[in-house]
Amino acid sequence: xxxxxxxxxxxxxxxxxxxxxxxxxxxxxxxxxxxxxxxxxxxxxxxxxxxxxxxxxxxxxxxxxxxxxxxxxxxxxxxxxxxxxxxxxxxxxxxxxxxxxxxxxxxxxxxxxxxxxxxxxxxxxxxxxxxxxxxxxxxxxxxxxxxxxxxxxxxxxxxxxxxxxxxxxxxxxxxxxxxxxxxxxxxxxxxxxxxxxxxxxxxxxxxxxxxxxxxxxxxxxxxxxxxxxxxxxxxxxxxxxxxxxxxxxxxxxxxxxxxxxxxxxxxxxxxxxxxxxxxxxxxxxxxxxxxxxxxxxxxxxxxxxxxxxxxxxxxxxxxxxxxxxxxxxxx
Amino acid sequence: xxxxxxxxxxxxxxxxxxxxxxxxxxxxxxxxxxxxxxxxxxxxxxxxxxxxxxxxxxxxxxxxxxxxxxxxxxxxxxxxxxxxxxxxxxxxxxxxxxxxxxxxxxxxxxxxxxxxxxxxxxxxxxxxxxxxxxxxxxxxxxxxxxxxxxxxxxxxxxxxxxxxxxxxxxxxxxxxxxxxxxxxxxxxxxxxxxxxxxxxxxxxxxxxxxxxxxxxxxxxxxxxxxxxxxxxxxxxxxxxxxxxxxxxxxxxxxxxxxxxxxxxxxxxxxxxxxxxxxxxxxxxxxx
Numbered sequence: 001x002x003x004x005x006x007x008x009x010x011x012x013x014x015x016x017x018x019x020x021x022x023x024x025x026x027x028x029x030x031x032x033x034x035x036x037x038x039x040x041x042x043x044x045x046x047x048x049x050x051x052x053x054x055x056x057x058x059x060x061x062x063x064x065x066x067x068x069x070x071x072x073x074x075x076x077x078x079x080x081x082x083x084x085x086x087x088x089x090x091x092x093x094x095x096x097x098x099x100x101x102x103x104x105x106x107x108x109x110x111x112x113x114x115x116x117x118x119x120x121x122x123x124x125x126x127x128x129x130x131x132x133x134x135x136x137x138x139x140x141x142x143x144x145x146x147x148x149x150x151x152x153x154x155x156x157x158x159x160x161x162x163x164x165x166x167x168x169x170x171x172x173x174x175x176x177x178x179x180x181x182x183x184x185x186x187x188x189x190x191x192x193x194x195x196x197x198x199x200x201x202x203x204x205x206x207x208x209x210x211x212x213x214x215x216x217x218x219x220x221x222x223x224x225x226x227x228x229x230x231x232x233x234x235x236x237x238x239x240x241x242x243x244x245x246x247x248x249x250x251x252x253x254x255x256x257x258x259x260x261x262x263x264x265x266x267x268x269x270x271x272x273x274x275x276x277x278x279x280x281x282x283x284x285x286x287x288x289x290x291x292x293x294x295x296x297x298x299x300x301x302x303x304x305x306x307x308x309x310x311x312x313x314x315x316x317x318x319x320x321x322x323x324x325x326x327x328x329x330x331x
Numbered sequence: 332x333x334x335x336x337x338x339x340x341x342x343x344x345x346x347x348x349x350x351x352x353x354x355x356x357x358x359x360x361x362x363x364x365x366x367x368x369x370x371x372x373x374x375x376x377x378x379x380x381x382x383x384x385x386x387x388x389x390x391x392x393x394x395x396x397x398x399x400x401x402x403x404x405x406x407x408x409x410x411x412x413x414x415x416x417x418x419x420x421x422x423x424x425x426x427x428x429x430x431x432x433x434x435x436x437x438x439x440x441x442x443x444x445x446x447x448x449x450x451x452x453x454x455x456x457x458x459x460x461x462x463x464x465x466x467x468x469x470x471x472x473x474x475x476x477x478x479x480x481x482x483x484x485x486x487x488x489x490x491x492x493x494x495x496x497x498x499x500x501x502x503x504x505x506x507x508x509x510x511x512x513x514x515x516x517x518x519x520x521x522x523x524x525x526x527x528x529x530x531x532x533x534x535x536x537x538x539x540x541x542x543x544x545x546x547x548x549x550x551x552x553x554x555x556x557x558x559x560x561x562x563x564x565x566x567x568x569x570x571x572x573x574x575x576x577x578x579x580x581x582x583x584x585x586x587x588x589x590x591x592x593x594x595x596x597x598x599x600x601x602x603x604x605x606x607x608x609x610x611x612x613x614x615x616x617x618x
Contacts, residue, residue, distance in 0.1 A: 042438075042441035045433040045436055045437035046433070046437045049493055052490055053452075053456055053493060053494070056489070057456050057459065060464050060468045064463065064464065067467060067470075077473070128361065132354045132355050133351055133355055136358040139359070142601070143362050143366035145600060145604050146366065147366070147368065148600065149596055149599070150369065150596075151550070151596060153571050154372070154589040154592055157586070158368045158369075158586070159368065161371070161375065161586065166384075172386070172388055208365075212604070264460065265461065265463075268553040271554075272553075272572050290462065299466055306466065309463055310463050313460065317458040320454075321454055324454050
């Protein structure tokens with residue numbers, strides 16, 4: 001582990017300069033800053049970064065936990081009343097609510113669907129990119145990067161337009177298919193259909209990152225291994241299953257966990273698609289928490305929901321962290 | 332349809348052209364599907380408003396106009412929000428890249444007690460869903476008197492992009508051989524001097540890419556901009572969302588507004604994308 005050494009520790013003495021500091025002994029380094037600096041330097045370098053993170057992340061995180069054990073509404077927000085500690089009241093209220101559990105179920109289904117679609121499509125397109133001619137590859141890459149860089153809000157606006165009931169081009173195209181009449185079909189009349197459109201929007205935005213990362217990974221799969229497997233009689237699927245997949249596993253784990261975290265945090269897509277006021281059928285945990293806090297003005301209830309969301313994600317995060325730490329240790 | 336099955340490798344000699352043709356066709360299909368939303372935005376933005384709501388959509392431009400752009404600029408102030416977004420994003424990136432680089436140096440070039448804890452901490456912050464933090468951040472900035480101030484938004488965005496910046500820069504730094512620095516120091520450079528003369532020039536392209544990416548993140552953020560800024564101080568993305576809720580039926584000007592927001596960002600993105608993908612995955616396969 002090369003990173004375990006400091007840049008300065010075991011260097012031969014540099015050009016001799018008049019020694020200004022005492023206590024630099026061991027390697028005879030003449031400059032006073034280096035030797036003593038090694039213990040404190042990394043912390044000095046880290047200080048500004050940690051300060052910002054603790055201020056804007058650490059404290060609010062504490063506040064989030066605190067809030068969910070308090071009663072905090074409009075009166076407390078304006079400072080008319082002190083926040084009152086209420087123990088687990090918020091949680092019993094939230095967890096005892098049937099609506100909450102249907103929101104949880106909807107969120108889990110939405111996330112699982114979006115992640116699976118993203119990963120499978122991403123993998124297929126990455127594999128396809130290896131087989132097409134150069135110019136097709138360039139075309140696909142341009143389209144992918146364009147949709148990747150698209151601001152989420154713009155993408156949402158475009159999908160709203162594509163799926164518009166009266167003038168949406170999608171209804172027009174679908175109606176061209178024999179036996180299908182979608183003229184004037186309102187995709188957002190029902191929750192499941194509307195969420196499917198939103199899922200499509202999320203997947204469309206998420207696939208490029210997966211494809212580009214997997215493509216980078218695929219170039220590192222040794223050709224000899226694939227050849228060897230093929231000589232041993234493996235079919236295309238066999239090669240993929242037993243050679244490609246195991247080598248890509250770290251990347252796949254990383255991408256899947258990241259996708260779960262991102263897809264569970266989907267907010268603007270739903271919020272804007274439903275004109276800033278999602279119906280009950282469209283609520284996911286994020287919008288539900290937002291609504292509880294800023295529409296109902298029950299900030300502590302909203303915090304409790306947000307905290308439950310974070311706890312639900314912890315398992316996934318743990319898997320991601322393990323993978324990232326492995327990567328961090330390699331160098 | 333799955334490219335994983337039935338790879339026509341056996342027909343390599345005779346059927347190479349033919350087999351490529353099938354894959355290319357499939358590839359073009361992917362290109363059209365993935366690119367269509369972007370194309371449709373541009374197509375709608377430049378066509379006369381009455382063509383946009385024609386029940387028989389025009390797939391290829393027959394005539395084009397800038398009317399939609401004019402209309403989009405009329406509906407509500409455009410340059411104010413764009414200016415605010417620019418200020419916020421630039422300041423966030425400038426501070427973020429400097430602070431982030433110091434931290435990245437610390438975790439990639441030094442061994443110290445607690446290094447692992449710091450890495451876990453930084454990664455963990457990245458994992459907290461931002462939406463979950465909106466309530467306490469809102470209350471915190473409210474208490475500090477930073478509600479509806481650009482500084483409040485800047486500090487908040489800084490936290491979002493820092494973990495990512497640190498992790499990506501770390502990836503770029505570990506790829507620079509330490510021997511280069513050591514050689515410079517043998518030749519008489521101080522550690523700081525070695526960094527500025529040797530590491531920094533090699534790191535610069537990675538830093539540019541990371542900054543552009545951070546800029547895009549800050550520019551595209553919506554929820555916090557919506558919650559932390561009032562109507563008069565809205566930023567660019569919120570400007571577009573206003574449009575959607577109030578003038579939802581005027582799709583053509585909305586697509587024009589979308590074009591104005593998205594095209595510069597996509598152009599930036601195209602420039603740095605290759606470099607970024609390299610930084611993000613640096614060392615990932617080796618794990």
